[in-house]
Amino acid sequence: MSAEKNVHVAAFAFPFGSHPTPLLHLVQRLAAAASPAVRFSYFNTAGSNRKLFPAANLLPGHDNIKAYDVEDGVPEGHVFSGNPLEPIGLFIGATPQNFKKRLEEVVEETGSKATCLLTDAFLWFAAEMAEEIGIPWVAFWTAGPTPISLHLNTDVILAKLGQNDDKQNQDQTLDFIPGMSAVHVADLPQEILHLDTPFSRLLYSMSLALPRAAAVVLNSFDGIVDAAVENDLKSKLRKILNVGPSPHPPLNEEERGGGDCLSWLSNHPAAAVAYISFGTMLTPPPPELSALAEVLEEKKIPYLWSFRDNSKRHLLEGFFERTSSVGKVVEWAPQVEVLAHSSVGVFVTHCGWNSVVESITGGMPMICRPFFGDQMINRRLVEDVWRIGVGVEGGSFSASGLAKAFDVVMFGEKGKEIRGNIGKLRECANIAIEENGTSTQNFKSLVGLVTSYDQD
Numbered sequence: 001m002s003a004e005k006n007v008h009v010a011a012f013a014f015p016f017g018s019h020p021t022p023l024l025h026l027v028q029r030l031a032a033a034a035s036p037a038v039r040f041s042y043f044n045t046a047g048s049n050r051k052l053f054p055a056a057n058l059l060p061g062h063d064n065i066k067a068y069d070v071e072d073g074v075p076e077g078h079v080f081s082g083n084p085l086e087p088i089g090l091f092i093g094a095t096p097q098n099f100k101k102r103l104e105e106v107v108e109e110t111g112s113k114a115t116c117l118l119t120d121a122f123l124w125f126a127a128e129m130a131e132e133i134g135i136p137w138v139a140f141w142t143a144g145p146t147p148i149s150l151h152l153n154t155d156v157i158l159a160k161l162g163q164n165d166d167k168q169n170q171d172q173t174l175d176f177i178p179g180m181s182a183v184h185v186a187d188l189p190q191e192i193l194h195l196d197t198p199f200s201r202l203l204y205s206m207s208l209a210l211p212r213a214a215a216v217v218l219n220s221f222d223g224i225v226d227a228a229v230e231n232d233l234k235s236k237l238r239k240i241l242n243v244g245p246s247p248h249p250p251l252n253e254e255e256r257g258g259g260d261c262l263s264w265l266s267n268h269p270a271a272a273v274a275y276i277s278f279g280t281m282l283t284p285p286p287p288e289l290s291a292l293a294e295v296l297e298e299k300k301i302p303y304l305w306s307f308r309d310n311s312k313r314h315l316l317e318g319f320f321e322r323t324s325s326v327g328k329v330v331e332w333a334p335q336v337e338v339l340a341h342s343s344v345g346v347f348v349t350h351c352g353w354n355s356v357v358e359s360i361t362g363g364m365p366m367i368c369r370p371f372f373g374d375q376m377i378n379r380r381l382v383e384d385v386w387r388i389g390v391g392v393e394g395g396s397f398s399a400s401g402l403a404k405a406f407d408v409v410m411f412g413e414k415g416k417e418i419r420g421n422i423g424k425l426r427e428c429a430n431i432a433i434e435e436n437g438t439s440t441q442n443f444k445s446l447v448g449l450v451t452s453y454d455q456d
């Protein structure tokens, strides 16, 4: 048994998109469950830390969590080209030295050696770092079980389909991988098929490193995917811990969005409002924004739209003004609460994993418009496997395709079926987080794993 005062969990964040937030939520959850003597250090870039830690790198109510800044790899005076992969490439170039150096400084400053590395799974170099220090590496995978299984099968996929091969049949299913007969080549993250960018190489390195992790943790729950996928993961990883759906810590004013969304929603009848959000990184291209606006206006659907992209806002200014009596636009919505609100009838989403899980726990049907990464796989599962939502005709928004999707989900018989299916999946999620549920038990194992090792 460890002397808890010697336990120091070092968490490393991948500082892009929604990644840092669920890792911090996991750290908060662990810190609340562990002894107050356990120290949690959260390493992330300064820009990302400023958003997550309002007060001097501390979180109110969490005395045992402290944030530390690592270098982001951006040269002084650097002018960005606008390519979203550029800051990611620069950051990757700065790893692992930036984390290594800062961790050494923190150990020196605090006199407390790291006893566990808990990192975003993308930060694959933690396998070696943890082995060098002689401590466990716990990897947090922020997406679902299906994409991680596909990444772990990258070599099998490339052997079968060929790398960079544009002649791949997009409709071919991946039935040569356990549990993947519903997944099509078109659903695969591009990075699996094209190993020619720093980011795709990072993901490939991750797929090779993850079997060395003491555990891989997911915001997911047992039984959500085919048993063959779960068994394949179990055969490739030392331990897989589904600990979700993860509870969300109370929101601060900024996270709440300041737009008083919930009381606005309460003024609407049941299941009448469309909630629209494309996550933390995306805005659909202009013609698709116009198509969505056109259909909402034409069908007089009340909407709550989380819209932050100032470079595209002018495209919708007229629509927002004309529909201001039935629609609400905010820069940030308290999404978890919105998706659980009885006035919301559909979630128009890009199918990011957190959004999908939150939609399931809220019992909310989805209209899916995936763009990249794991989003196409999530859309496939939502529409064809779990049948808890629909895609749009042709894969991108057109007025006619969207009108059909809204008709199906909000006004048609199939909508009732979809709601029934999502109710069943939600029930599985709720059972997993009961006191004896699998996610609760897995979380307890995780607390044991990250706090059981000390250096003395």
Ligand code: UDP
Residues within 6 Å of the ligand: 017, 018, 019, 277, 278, 279, 280, 281, 306, 331, 332, 333, 334, 335, 336, 351, 352, 353, 354, 355, 356, 358
């Ligand atoms: N989110 C939110 N309010 C918003 C937009 C997004 O709270 O207005 C949160 C949402 O609840 C989810 C996360 O941002 O937890 C987005 O994560 P996801 O994995 O769905 O997409 P990503 O941003 O990674 O593409």
